[in-house]
Structures are given as structure tokens and as C-alpha cells.
Amino acid sequence: MKIQESGENYLETILILQNENGCVRSIDVANQLDFTKASVSRAMSILKEAGYITMEQNGNLVLTEAGNKKANAVFERHTLIAQFLEMTLGVSSDIALQDSCRIEHIISEESFERIKQYTQKNK
Secondary structure (H helix, E strand, O other): OOOOHHHHHHHHHHHHHHHHHOOEEHHHHHHHHOOOHHHHHHHHHHHHHOOOEEEOOOOEEEEOHHHHHHHHHHHHHHHHHHHHHHHHHOOOHHHHHHHHHHHOOOOOHHHHHHHHHHHHHOO
């Protein structure tokens, strides 16, 4: 199922928080993204319906296999595009991260694969 850019950002945030803290709750996502609890709650319902997350009885958010796959793909795009912008254009780290967050959602698979090859070859 295709999800919107905001859904991809939520999945990536859950993945990052999960890697940092071990467990993630909706309030953690809201705090990280500076969104209201209500908007995060709505988004979590959509991601749950789409099969990307489950919510445990204690409120912890858990990425499903599909959610984990999607979150890791978004995170990889974000990271590699930022590296590419820094390596090739000399863009500052902060700006590269901000720009890569936007670019990761619209770049073609072909262009991303070329960026991936370039960054891995030129590390």
C-alpha cells in the first residue's frame, strides 16, 4: 500500500526512536516531530490500518515487517541523499539533512540508485 510523505516520515521517526530508546509511544513521536497528540494519534490509526504498525496493550508502537521495511528504505534514502549533498556539493550537514528529507519522497528509484552507487564508491 502506498502511503503519503507524512506517513513515511512517521515510520522513519518510529524507527529512529525505536533504535534510540528501544520502545516508542505516540507521545514520543509527537514530541520528536513537535506535532499534537491528536494528529499523531490519527496518523497512527492510518498506519495501523495500512499494516505498517501495531500497537501493544501498553501503548508501545511496533513496526510490522512491512513497516520496518518501509521505514528502513526511507531512512536509507534520507541518509544517503544527505551524504551525497555534503560530499558532492559541500552543503552543510544541517541543510543537507533538511533538503534530503524533502528529496527522499520524490526522487526516482533510478536517480536514488545512482546516488547510492556514487556515495558507496566515493566514501
